Amino acid sequence: MSKLLVNEKEIVVPGQEIAEGIDFLPGDDVIRDKDKLVSTKLGMVSLNGRLVRVVALNGPYLPKRGDLVIGKVVGVGLGGWRVNIGWPFEANLSVKDASSDFIEKGADLSKYFNYGDYVMVEIINVSSFKLIDLSMKGPGLRKLGSGRILRVPSPKVPRIIGKQGSMIGLIKDYTGCKVSVGQNGFIWLSGDDPKKEVLAIKAIEKIEAESHTSGLTDRMKTYLESEKNGL
Amino acid sequence: MAYDKRLDGRKFDELRPVEAKVGVVPRAVGSAMFKIGKTIAVAAVHGPRELYPAAFQNPTSGVLRCNYNMMAFSGSGDRVRPGPNRRSKEISMVMEKALMPVVDLSAYPGSVVDVFVELIQTDAGTRCAGICAAAMALAHAGIPMKDLVSSVAVGRVGGKIVLDLSKEEEDYEGHATDIATAFSIRTGQVTLLQMDGPLTREELKKALELAKKGCEDIKKIQTAALKIKYGDSK
CATH class of the missing domain: 2.40.50.140 (Nucleic acid-binding proteins)
Incomplete structure (x- = not known):
């Protein structure tokens, strides 16, 4: 009998057993140890059919072809x-x-x-x-060209970009800054007003800090809406 | 004199109060604080980064490099001379060996992961506190690990097997035996075992069982500290 030992989206630590039995398959940052699936990183459990993977919350960037x-x-x-x-x-x-x-x-x-x-x-x-x-x-x-460079952990890049670029689009719309995000976690941004640049940086830092929570796009929208008046 | 009651009033199988916190050094890739009784260890992880001198690089796997340091003001009054010494070199080495069995750096060949462990305040059990902090800092940094490592000291004081010795117990009149241990609880591996003083075979067995139980409790605290950082209070 195979069963999951944790809930989906639960935070797991390295060495924590995620599932039991051979019906589940180990994905990213998950290893099989005998009949158990074990996390190798601090992250959030994500299920896709039989595939169990851990979405890491931090970690070094691994270069991949095409990035x-x-x-x-x-x-x-x-x-x-x-x-x-x-x-x-x-x-x-x-x-x-x-x-x-x-x-x-x-x-x-x-x-x-x-x-x-x-x-x-x-x-x-x-x-x-x-x-x-x-x-x-x-x-x-x-x-x-001239602009500001920020660095975030590379596992947070998908959240900063958002689904089909929704999150980064939001920041661009509200602050009018030009933003480029690299898969390695380097972010370049440039705007015509330093205040707007600072707001964009604050927004990115907020996404970085709350990347593991759900409903973030909506919260970012409210945040940017309220901060916009200060510009 | 029989040792019926511990000097600080704890039970013989009781840990000192433990506190753990993750993310205490924001500029580091990963960091953690581990406090057990009056001993406080802070660990910060930097890397993976290029290892120099290049002759130390391992082309098949990354290298883990630990650095243990007691701060000048950390002791019981006398100033600790700063800089590396024979003792800190040894402890750095045993910390590396205690963590290496669970850390997997095969994805980062030729590079080094630096773990700096600073002891802000010391009251026995510093290498154990250092290992606990380092394991949490590595997990926080997102370094692939098969398990966390938990570590505690056990020993014999006045003929009694006790868990987590304090400095007063280490200096107890007659023979006090002190054993530093570290466990990977999930795999059951012992990753550190250093004994200072005499002990019989039966006593050692009993002591190691006690140490494992202590490490299980410590692991729960480490796990909770890592999870709470991301708002999971369970």
Whole structure:
């Protein structure tokens, strides 16, 4: 007999038994130990048919192919740039993937992206933990201009974006800021008024703190509505 | 003199009052405070990040690095000389070994997860408090773990097997034996066992059973502290 030992959406801790029996399958952040399913992270239980997974509340970013991330240029070389994407090792953005313009061989690459610049890039290859290739060819991929950079834990990114971008759309509508969110938890935002930027940052921090609660979009709407008058 | 009553009036199998809190260092990836009696440990987790010198990197798995430190004002009056010493080096090492069996860093090869444990106030059982705090901080940081680690000291004072010795009991006249233990309760693994003093085989058996019971209680407190951080009061 298989049965669940916790309720759906319950908070579990590492080592907590979630289900018993072989009918359930371990998903993300869940391992099987004999006939038990055990959580490996602090997170919320989520069920999808027979698949049991834990939605982690915090954790390091794991680079995946196809992720759109924001990174900081930390190295300029002859053949490309080194970019910090919030992973222990720097990722590589090569000249051929950086631009469709013609860049002469041996050109000074710091004219394009210099140390400290932030870029929105796509991960095109993760060949090993130390070799991550980036590309800037694609819609929305660009060098990020002046603005503010925030960092949130990467498991909170889906909540900040919301279903079909509902949450981030809300922030953009109410504050008029331009906001870009990377899968790695880096957020870039820029607005015409510092007060509006501060409100957007406060809103993002609020989502980060309450990401595990339900009905957040509605509450954010009320929050932004009440704060808007102060602008 | 027979040891009929403990110096602080506790039962022989009773822990000192325990308090635990998660998220005490907002700038760290994960952090926790663990207080048992007068001993207070604060742990902060940073990383995974690149490990230097590169020769220490492990290309198949991440490395866990603990650092134990007693603060200068933490002791019973004498100033603790700051900086690493032989004792803190040893405790850092045993803390790593106590946590390593449950921590899975295979997804972060070549990197290091740093755990800094600071003892703000010390009154015996510091390595145990440090391990409890570190386990909670790692869980809070979202590092994959097979279980939490709970840790407590047991020992023999005046011929009686007692749980969670205080400093006065450690210094009790005659022989006081002190055993630091850590358990992964779910898997039943003993991850730390350090004995200081003589003990018979039967007494050791009895002491370890007592320690396991104590760790089960501590694990409940650790679990509750992690859950309450996210508004789950159960």
